[in-house]
Each structure stands twice: as structure tokens, then as C-alpha cells.
Amino acid sequence: MRETINKVLFAVMTSVLLAGVPWQLAQAQKASEEKKPQPVMDEKTGKRLNEAIELLNNDQYDAAKKTLAGLKMDTLSPYERSKVEQILASIEHSLGDYNKARAHYQAAITSGGLNEQEINETRYYIAQLFIAEERWKEGAAALEEWFRSTVKPNSAAYYLLAICYYQVGDYVKATTPAQKAVELAEKPQESLLQLLMQLYMERDQYTAAIPLLEQLIALVPEKKTYWLNLSAIYGEKEDYANALVMMEVPYNAGILSDSSEYHRLADLLMVAEIPYRATQILIKAAKDKKVVEDQKYFEKLANAWIAAREFDQAAGPLQRAAQMSNNGNIFVRLGEVHIQRESWEDAANAFQNALSKGGIKDSGYANIMLGIALYNQKEYNEAVPAFRRALSSPKERKTAQGYIDLIQSR
Numbered sequence: 001m002r003e004t005i006n007k008v009l010f011a012v013m014t015s016v017l018l019a020g021v022p023w024q025l026a027q028a029q030k031a032s033e034e035k036k037p038q039p040v041m042d043e044k045t046g047k048r049l050n051e052a053i054e055l056l057n058n059d060q061y062d063a064a065k066k067t068l069a070g071l072k073m074d075t076l077s078p079y080e081r082s083k084v085e086q087i088l089a090s091i092e093h094s095l096g097d098y099n100k101a102r103a104h105y106q107a108a109i110t111s112g113g114l115n116e117q118e119i120n121e122t123r124y125y126i127a128q129l130f131i132a133e134e135r136w137k138e139g140a141a142a143l144e145e146w147f148r149s150t151v152k153p154n155s156a157a158y159y160l161l162a163i164c165y166y167q168v169g170d171y172v173k174a175t176t177p178a179q180k181a182v183e184l185a186e187k188p189q190e191s192l193l194q195l196l197m198q199l200y201m202e203r204d205q206y207t208a209a210i211p212l213l214e215q216l217i218a219l220v221p222e223k224k225t226y227w228l229n230l231s232a233i234y235g236e237k238e239d240y241a242n243a244l245v246m247m248e249v250p251y252n253a254g255i256l257s258d259s260s261e262y263h264r265l266a267d268l269l270m271v272a273e274i275p276y277r278a279t280q281i282l283i284k285a286a287k288d289k290k291v292v293e294d295q296k297y298f299e300k301l302a303n304a305w306i307a308a309r310e311f312d313q314a315a316g317p318l319q320r321a322a323q324m325s326n327n328g329n330i331f332v333r334l335g336e337v338h339i340q341r342e343s344w345e346d347a348a349n350a351f352q353n354a355l356s357k358g359g360i361k362d363s364g365y366a367n368i369m370l371g372i373a374l375y376n377q378k379e380y381n382e383a384v385p386a387f388r389r390a391l392s393s394p395k396e397r398k399t400a401q402g403y404i405d406l407i408q409s410r
Contacts, residue, residue: 039079039113045071049080052087061091082113089125098129105129120149124157131160140164155184159192166195171202182212190219197229206233224255231264244268251281259291266300275307295324302337311340322350327359332366339373348373364393368400380407 041049048067055064068084076084089104105122108114114122127142143161147153158181165174178196182188193212200209213230220226231246247265250256256265262285269278282301285291298321305314314337322330331354338347351370354360371386384407390400 039077041077041080041083045076045080049083049087056087056091056094059094061095064091078111078113080113081111082108082118085111086122093129098133102126102129116149120146123149128160131164134167136164136167140168153180155181155192158184159195162195162199166199171199175199175203188215190216193219201229201233206236209233222253222255224250224257224261227255228261231268235268240268240271244272257290259285262291263296263300266304270304270307273307275304276310278304279308279310279313295321295330298324299330302333306337311337315341315346322353325357328354328357328366329360331357332360332362332369335366335369335373339369342376344373344376348377348379362393362395364390364396367393368396368403371400371403375403375407380410383407 048071052064052067055061055067064087068088071084073081073084085104085108089101089108092098092101092104105126109119109122123142123146127139127146130136130139130142140161143157143164147157147161150157158177162174162178162181165171165177175196178192178199181192182196185192193216197209197212197216200206200212210230210233213226213233216223216226217230227246227250231243234240234243234246244265247256247261247268251261251265256262262281266278266282269275269281279301282291282297282304286293286297291297298317302314302318302321305311305317315334318330318334318337322328322334325331331350335347335350335354338344338350348370351366351373354366355363355370360366367386367390371383371390374380374383374386384404387400387403387407390396393400
């Protein structure tokens, strides 16, 4: 499950990163620039920077680099150098060279031409680039530095920090920023809720995960994963009624697909003492090719029929399960079902098959039941050897001797 959630979270996270790093950073700085006068920029330098920005926005990266290369960096003011470095960082980011992009962002800071807010924004971009490369430890460290100088971090920043710690397996450190990300979000998105839910589950804090899963189900009811997770949590808490409901709803919605999901639903119905419905779900799942008709399937179907007191219906699937098994134990169970049906010949055949196949848990019991099945068919001569074999079992000895004595008295 963790592999699946990683893919989802990283996809959302990457979209967040790529949306805000290129030269749109000019927009991020606009508010602060309006509040206080900016340092003066040389007219020629400003013109060249604007040309480079236009080329960058039109994806003409080489031309933008060439335009900036015409500037003499040692003659520029700190403010001008910082702007050049920011544009170069955006170019390299757009080209996918994150190392160079980070180097230019760092150079923009060390140039001394950025104000406090601009420095903070640039540090955030540096952290984002580490994360885009899946360098989680460096990304976490860069974000922690950014957090120390930020007055009001937003939900997205806490989310990215939580992602970094989650990816390195530090679920304790990841939990607090994940909680903050959800808390600060005006309307928490699926990715935020999903991350925090997963962290709670990784830390076995199942009760805390329940309201998050309920939110996720309300947000995206078509995703069966959340229904299944919530059902599993209720199962862990031994709240089998709710565990069953969380499986019934997606089943009725037609979004279950895996064989294990149908088996789990049938198991929960058995726990809830609704065995007949379990049989109908299993039969339909097999008909729709949703489950494999293997030993496990036939045994479960037979047990559901037995629980429903439908012994005639149980015999067929139990016979198939017994034939597939590598030992005789299911044949013993089949013999018991035939005895319930008072089908003595079928019972005798089942117990004989059990003993022939071998590997059974209690051969003394199988022998005495074989003897009883033969006795009820009045096949006394065949029954005696079975009872004699049962004499070796301390538990069955008294009963076996009683039948032998009874037959001999006849």
C-alpha cells in the first residue's frame, strides 16, 4: 500500500513544485515590491533583463542565456546581480538541471541584493528543487531552515516537509507537519488527508485515522482503498458490524475487484452470522470471474452453506475442495456433512478417501466415523476392521470397543 500512496503523493507534490518555480517568481515578489521602493536598476541592464525574461517565458532558454551573458557581472550592483542569478536559476530549472538552478539561487542570496522576504522565497525554491530530485534529507533540512525565518508558513510548505520525513521513514517527525498542513488548509485536498491518514496507520494510531478516512470517503467515494482501509481498522478494533458495512457499500457500488476483497466480505458476513448471503456473494463472484475457484474458494463456500444448515448444498463444493487438498482433512469434514444428511454410503466413501489420502489430524476419529457409516449400512464385517483400527486411539477406544462388542453379539 505504501508504494501506491507514494506514487500518488509524489505526483501531487511534483505538480505543486513545478507550478511555482520558473520565472513566475516575479509574481511572488510583486506584493513586497509594491510596499517599498526597489533599488534602482541601470536602464540598459533592466532592458536586457526584461528581454531575457521574455525569452524565458517563450521557452527560448539558450537565447535567454545568451542575452544575460552579455552583462558584465562584476560591474553590476548587488541588486542587479541577484536578479540575473534568479533568471539564470529559472532557466536551469526549466531545463531540468536542478544543481545549477540551486547554485544560481544561492548566488542570488549571497549577492546581497535581495531583501529579507526575497531571501526567504529563494530558500524555499532551493528546498523545492531538492524535493523534485527526491533528495528528501536535503529537502527537509532546507525547509527546516526556511521555516525558522518564516512568520506564517502555509499548508503546502508543511505538506512538503511532511513528505520529506515520510519518504525517509521518519513517521514521527512527519506527523506534526502533516497535521499542520491539514489544519491550515481551507479545504483539505485528498493528498493532504491521505498523507496524514497513512502516517497514523504506519504508527498504528488507527482510531486517529478513522475521521480522516471518513473525510476521504466523502471526498472521493469511488476510491475503494479508503473503504477497505476503514473496514480493516474496524476489524482491528473488533467492530465487525462497521467493518462489514465498509465492505458492503463498495460491493453494492460495484467497485470491488480483487479476489481477496470478496473473500473478506464473505468472512465478515460469516462473523455477522449471515452465511446465506456469503454463499450468494461467493457464487456470483465466481460466475463473474472475480475469484479463482481454488481449494480456498470451495472450502469457504462449503463452510458458508454448512453455517446456513444447507448440508445438501455444502457437499458439492466440499467434495471439490477435498479433491484439491494435499491431505485428507477436508474429506473428514465432507464425511461429517454426509452424516448430517444421513447419506451413509457417501459418508463411508469420504472417510475412506480421508484415510487413503493421509495426513489427517486424527486418524482414530476418521476410523470410528467410517465404522459408524458402515454400521448404519449394516455392513458389519467391513465396519469391524475400522473400529479395530480406532482402538489405538485412547480417545476413541471405549466407543470403538462398544461397537465391536455390539456387532459380535449379533
